[in-house]
Amino acid sequence: MVKLSPSILSADFRKLEEQIRRVDKAGAEFIHIDVMDGQFVPNISFGCPILKAVKGVTDKVLDVHLMIEEPDRFIDDFIAAGADLITIHYEADKHIDRTINYIKSNGVKAGIALNPGTPVSVLKNLINIVDMVLIMSVNPGFGGQKFIPYTIDKLSELKEMAEERNKDLLIQVDGGVGIDNAAEIIEAGANVLVAGSAVFKDDKIEENIAAMKGVF
Numbered sequence: 001m002v003k004l005s006p007s008i009l010s011a012d013f014r015k016l017e018e019q020i021r022r023v024d025k026a027g028a029e030f031i032h033i034d035v036m037d038g039q040f041v042p043n044i045s046f047g048c049p050i051l052k053a054v055k056g057v058t059d060k061v062l063d064v065h066l067m068i069e070e071p072d073r074f075i076d077d078f079i080a081a082g083a084d085l086i087t088i089h090y091e092a093d094k095h096i097d098r099t100i101n102y103i104k105s106n107g108v109k110a111g112i113a114l115n116p117g118t119p120v121s122v123l124k125n126l127i128n129i130v131d132m133v134l135i136m137s138v139n140p141g142f143g144g145q146k147f148i149p150y151t152i153d154k155l156s157e158l159k160e161m162a163e164e165r166n167k168d169l170l171i172q173v174d175g176g177v178g179i180d181n182a183a184e185i186i187e188a189g190a191n192v193l194v195a196g197s198a199v200f201k202d203d204k205i206e207e208n209i210a211a212m213k214g215v216f
């Protein structure tokens with residue numbers, strides 16, 4: 001079954017609680033939390049205090065996408081704040097095996113994210129130790145960017161690798177996802193779709209989620 005993970009990066013922060021409740025009620029399975037440090041990506045978003053606040057209003061899976069350098073420094077903090085699934089970037093951690101195992105040893109699900117330019121082949125020895133792989137379909141740092149078409153091939157390649165080595169793998173895609181390309185993305189292999197602007201657009205959260213789920 002395909003899951004939807006609305007990214008609160010595109011939410012209206014003046015009414016974050018209301019918008020989280022609406023996303024929850026409209027049937028999103030995960031809530032995607034984009035953490036940016038101004039180092040790994042050229043933007044700063046938010047951190048643990050927002051995660052804690054979101055945890056207080058929903059029981060949905062809190063899907064934390066860490067776009068930060070040396071994420072191992074902050075794993076304890078994000079676990080304490082309520083993360084259910086923590087995804088770190090392959091490009092940001094010299095000791096990714098250690099950090100992934102550390103996350104899992106705390107009973108939290110772990111994922112690896114790949115920037116568009118990082119090949120799927122780097123996962124050869126990691127795919128069977130993670131719960132999720134996130135294929136970035138834009139260069140990370142900002143919401144509202146255009147989907148990069150060649151990342152479709154990366155999804156197919158990852159799906160093939162997962163069929164051999166990790167049948168339960170969650171395959172997440174993030175960046176520029178909307179009703180126009182969701183079908184093709186799912187067909188290629190994704191089973192968790194992140195969507196920011198497509199969900200929060202025009203404050204029509206219910207209609208936008210229904211339209212997206214209509215494609216699944």
Ligand SMILES: O=C(CO)[C@H](O)[C@H](O)COP(=O)(O)O
Nearest residue numbers: 140141143144175176196197
């Ligand atoms: O990780 C991200 C950006 O780095 C966001 O999750 C992503 O861009 C979602 O926004 P949109 O659906 O508007 O592209």
Ligand SMILES: [Fe+2]
Nearest residue numbers: 034065174194
């Ligand atoms: Fe993200």
